[in-house]
Amino acid sequence: MITEPDPLLQSFEELQQDYNILQKEYQHLLDENSRLKQENKGQHVHIHKLEE
Incomplete structure (x- = not known):
């Protein structure tokens, strides 16, 4: 039985x-990109008002 943690195994688990x-972050960005494309579909100009 190994008493000390294997540094390679620890590195692998961290990776x-x-x-x-x-x-997860990449999937979130893909989902957000799809949502924005869908939202902007058919809209020629989309203006967001700046909050003062």
Whole structure:
């Protein structure tokens, strides 16, 4: 039985966590991009009023 954590395994697990976070963020951006494209479909000009 291994008593000390394997540094390579720890690094791998950290990379997996980072990768999962990036995948979720990427999917969020894809979803947001699709939503904005759908929202702007058929609209020639879309103006947002600036809040004062």
